[in-house]
Amino acid sequence: AQTVTQSQPEMSVQEAETVTLSCTYDTSESDYYLFWYKQPPSRQMILVIRQEAYKQQNATENRFSVNFQKAAKSFSLKISDSQLGDAAMYFCAILFRAGGGLTFGKGTHLIIQP
Amino acid sequence: DAGITQSPRHKVTETGTPVTLRCHQTENHRYMYWYRQDPGHGLRLIHYSYGVKDTDKGEVSDGYSVSRSKTEDFLLTLESATSSQTSVYFCAISDQDRASYEQYFGPGTRLTVT
Numbered sequence: 001a002q003t004v005t006q007s008q009p010e011m012s013v014q015e016a017e018t019v020t021l022s023c024t025y026d027t028s029e030s031d032y033y034l035f036w037y038k039q040p041p042s043r044q045m046i047l048v049i050r051q052e053a054y055k056q057q058n059a060t061e062n063r064f065s066v067n068f069q070k071a072a073k074s075f076s077l078k079i080s081d082s083q084l085g086d087a088a089m090y091f092c093a094i095l096f097r098a099g100g101g102l103t104f105g106k107g108t109h110l111i112i113q114p
Numbered sequence: 115d116a117g118i119t120q121s122p123r124h125k126v127t128e129t130g131t132p133v134t135l136r137c138h139q140t141e142n143h144r145y146m147y148w149y150r151q152d153p154g155h156g157l158r159l160i161h162y163s164y165g166v167k168d169t170d171k172g173e174v175s176d177g178y179s180v181s182r183s184k185t186e187d188f189l190l191t192l193e194s195a196t197s198s199q200t201s202v203y204f205c206a207i208s209d210q211d212r213a214s215y216e217q218y219f220g221p222g223t224r225l226t227v228t
Contacts (some may be wrong), residue, residue, distance in 0.1 A: 004156075033215045036195055045157075045204060045219035095215050101147055101159030101172050102206075102217060 002027050006092055006105035013082050014113045020067075021077045021108045023092030033095040034068065034075045035102070040088040048090070051075065079110075087112045117141050118220035120179060120205050126226045133192040135223050137205030139185075145208040146188040147217065148172075150181065150201040163188055195227045 003026045012017035036048040049070050051059045063080045093102040130178035149157040159172030161180040169180050179191045205220040
């Protein structure tokens with residue numbers, strides 16, 4: 001079975017600092033897509049960033065970037081210049097085939113200290 | 115934001131009663147999904163649809179059925195609700211023909227089975 005592991009149930013960071021959330025996965029597939037979703041207290045699932053496994057270049061979206069290490073099956077999310085609005089649950093997810101469903105990790109609760 | 119609505123947003127029901135949750139989209143996307151979210155489990159796929167009247171099972175499909183008679187609507191039915199089906203249910207859509215494979219989520223439905 002395909003699995004996604006987020007080993008940090010909770011992380012805390014000072015406002016304006018940088019934090020990295022970890023995600024590892026297990027698959028025998030060579031082609032897949034990786035995502036980070038944010039879930040604030042409103043419960044809405046918000047797509048933060050995506051990475052195609054065939055691309056070597058790490059994805060970046062404003063203050064959010066990923067460190068994708070395909071051989072190590074690792075997909076971490078870096079948040080720079082943390083803001084109070086970044087406080088949320090963050091979920092790592094993987095899509096193994098077109099049309100299929102996402103497999104999610106259990107999430108990391110990110111706390112931003114003012 | 116993707117045009118996805120879910121109804122009802124909250125529901126309390128008794129064990130043994132049938133329940134139907136509705137997902138409606140205005141994006142004309144081909145793929146639709148139902149997930150459930152429980153503490154400590156992240157989101158898990160229940161069923162998904164890849165076209166009108168085309169559906170398939172996900173990881174946790176036991177006790178659930180789905181139907182899709184129109185592109186815009188995807189219904190999730192609990193034939194006889196049990197307390198273990200108390201959860202938050204999310205619908206998602208995807209236009210995977212665009213090859214971006216991103217999934218966009220509705221606001222969720224909180225279901226309590228007493």
